[in-house]
Structure formats: structure tokens, C-alpha cells
Amino acid sequence: MNGEPSIPFGEPATDPATTATRDFRDPWVWGIAAAVAIAHLAVAPRYDFFRNELYFIVCGRHPDFGYADQPPLVPLLAAATQLWGDDLWLLRLPGVIAAAALAPITAAIALALGGGRVGAITAAVAVSIAPGLIALTTTLGTPTLEPAGWTLCAYLVLRAVMRGESVALLWAALVAGVSLEAKYGIAIWLVGLCVGVTFSDGRRILATRTFAWACLATILIGAPSLIWQALHGWPFLTIIAFHSAEGRIFTGGPVRFLATQALAMNAILAPLWLAGLVAPYMLRALKPARILSVAFAVTALAVFGAHGKDYYLFPAYPSIMAAGAAAAVRLNKWARRVWLILAFASLAVVSPLVLPILDPPALRRFIVNTGLSPAPNERAAVGAPITQVFSDEFGWRELETAVAAVWRDLPASQRSGTGIFATNYGEAAALDFYGRADGLPPAMSGDNQYFLWGPRDDPHDLILINNVGPGAWRLQRCGSVQRVGTFGAPFAMPYERDRPIYLCRNLVAPLSALWPDLKRVR
16 A cells, blocks of 8 residues: 555565466476365265265355354255255365365465466465365365465465555455355464464554554454354353363363374474474574464464364464475475375375265275274264264264154154154254255254253254253153154264153243253363
8 A cells, every 4th residue: 555664574566466376387286286176076975974964065055154053155065955855965066166275376376476387386386285184174164274274374475564465464354254154163274373373573563544444354254154153142151161161172182182183283294384483483484474473473372372173273284384395495406305205105094084985884894993983083083983074974874763763653633743863963963954855854962052942932842962861951841751762873972872752741931941951061
């Protein structure tokens, strides 16, 4: 803007349009992106719908500005992919696009930092063979868009600081605002980037009108979801606080946390992102990357300090991998090539854990024989027969089939007064998603968004799913109880196998009166 200082570490680009085109032009980088997309597309429909995917689809079919445990973008996107019928491949397509887009975005950062073509290709390869980043895009979830969103935001901030392109800040604000509507986690990264800029030679950009407008734009784009949360008593914060207080997330100590991060990002590549953290303070040419190094440190401390799940930090890695790639161009080319080949071999070993390559029985044998099963990062993941994500893709059709059989056995005159109550959101979403074809009524649950939707038509009888036993609180609210079935599948999570289905008749009070006590905070 006129009258505002440009804050580059060098001179502003003489032709921003030319440099922007150059950053994304290399055919090798786009070839890597295409290879990533092909790999994801080849295996996308091999298993089945993931628990959270079913939940997001159901949430998206109830359009709103927010939901109890997430912003609206991913649920609305998930529901939109199913407008033409149940389509697992189409559901996974946004994840494929996000995975492929990460390569050129990361390469652009390496190029902007002076890594040249070699640095750009190294960065693109690195983010494409990091198991943790692959895992985030295997299914459609709130973390799926984070790596691409965080990295693009970092790239635009660097452009604004290094090249004096004020408009890049506004584009960063757009990316950040949209990302906030997908997952709130980018707020930590934005704080980190601001701290990084504050301690850089480009700190004066924080005093410009453009920066103020960018902050305002980010807030305005993210505001609908935040207003929704405020109007509903901040359920998201309640859920997060419960997880932290109850120790349901296994962050572990610093050594365990760092080891898990290194393995998730491909242990052979650890020197790359470590170089991205350290090299900006050792090489003058990489001084601009200190912004990324500081942002990563702030984000890592926040995630670890808040006992966040391991994958909460994954979206921050591409940016410092790009900085590391810009430093790695100083290595002997053969050493660099051997290093990347070894990293690719490392991915090949663990790839069945992040991509549905093997059939479930073969995957189970692979885990048992190699001992490579990922350590659980939360209590709910303990006991997964394969991996938590893959185990949560099995058993949902069997659940709906079992409940539909119970429903059909009820006399037609009783069905209108009978509802279906599930213990958790995954079971409820599976019944809603698959049950439409069998004419099942909308499922109810005290879990997450389902609790806010309430007791539906306030039925006096219930088909109860997955109660722990005859002494369960819910069963004690029944005039009579009859066990009428079971559900489960061999590779489903333990708490979704061989579980009972009860028929609860004559509730002791209207369900609407009992509803506040049915809330399940998880």
C-alpha cells in the first residue's frame, strides 16, 4: 500500500507476478504431486467409511454454522460429496487433492528461501513420504486440510515479509479464515507465525494497515463458527477440557513425544526438519526462515503443553522441511540422493499402516510379525486390532444390519413410539447413514453434536445400542429390558465388537426429562 513500508530481508521482487508463477512451475514438483494423487486414488475405496466420516456426513446433512466438536466446513463438504449417493471414492477426493497440493506449496517455500530447483524437489519429496502427513489425508477429517492450509499460510506470510508484497497478507488471511472454518488448530500456528515475524527483521509489517486488515479478515471469515460456539455455551472447549483433565490423550513426556514425532515424519528425514529449525540461525541466506523456526517452536510447545494428540503438530512440519531442504542443497548430490532413497524405503516399510494397501487379515499379520503397530495416542485407541483409523472403518454396516433386524421385528404399531439410542456418535452416525435405506428413525445419542440435537420425537421405548451391561444407568430407567441382539465385526475396535442391543420399554420418565443426564462428554 502507498505510504506503508516494505519489510523484505532483501529487495522486493521487481515482478511479483513472475515470481509467483515461478514458485509453482517446476514439472518435477508437479510430477511428484501427481504421483501422490495416484497413490491415494488407487487405495481410497479399499476399506469402508471411517467413523468420523460417517459423523461428518450426518452433521453436514443438518447444515449449520458450527457443531459441538468442529467448525462447519468439513461436515458440509463431506455431505456435499454424497449428494449423488453413497460414494467412498468421492468422499476421499478432497483428501487426495490436499495431499497432492502439499508438494508444490512446500516446494514454493524452499524456492523462496533460495533452495533453487534442487531444494524445491527435495521439499516436495520429503512431505510426500512422511507417514504422518499421508495418514492425515487418507480419510476426510478436520485435520485433512491442515497441512496444505498451514503451509500455504506460511508461504504467503514469507512472501509478504521477504518480497514486500502486502497483498500476500490478505491472501494469507483468506487461507487462515477458511482454515478456521475447517479446524480451530490453525489459531496456534497463526500465533506462532506472528511471534516469528515479531522477532524477525520484518517485524515492521505488523504495524501496517494491511496487517490490520488481514487480521480483521481472518476474524470475520472464522466468526460464524465462533459465534455459533458462543451461542451454544462453547461445547468445543468443554470437550477439549475434559480430554485434558481426564488424561485420555497419551502425549507422554518429552522423549516419547519427540520419538513419536520423528517416526511419524519418517525417521530418516529427521535431520531435514531439524536442519529447518537450526539452519536459519547458522546460515545467513536462510535468515528469513527464522519465522518458520519460531512458529514451529511455539506450536510444538503449545501442543505438548496442552497434552494434545501427536498429530496436532503434523501440519507444522512441511514449512520447516522446506527450510531444511533449502539448507540441504549444500550436501553432496549423491549423499542427498541416497538419503532420500533410504527415506523412501523407510516409508515403504510402514506404508501399510497409513494406506489401506493390505487386506485386513494380512495387515494384522504384518503388525504382529513386525511389531510396528503405532502406539495409541488416546485411550480410545487401545486394543485396536489393526490401527485405530483402519479399525474404525469396520463394523458399521453390521451394526446397522443388526439394529434394522430388531426394528423390523417390532410390531408396526409399536415402531412409532420406539426410538434408537446409541452410546457414541460413531454408532449413531452409522445408523443414520446406512439406516435410511431400511427406514430407521433418526438415531439419538448423548455424544457430541447428537446431544445438542436432543431426543427427537421423545419416544417412550428405546432400542439401546452398546450398553455395558444390565447395571448400566440407562437400563435402570427402563420399566423392562430385553436383550434382543448383538453387533460387531472382526477388525472393528474392541468396544464395537460383540456388543449387546437392548429393547428398553416404558421409560420411567419422558426421554426429554432424562436427556440432560444422558450427555456423554468424551
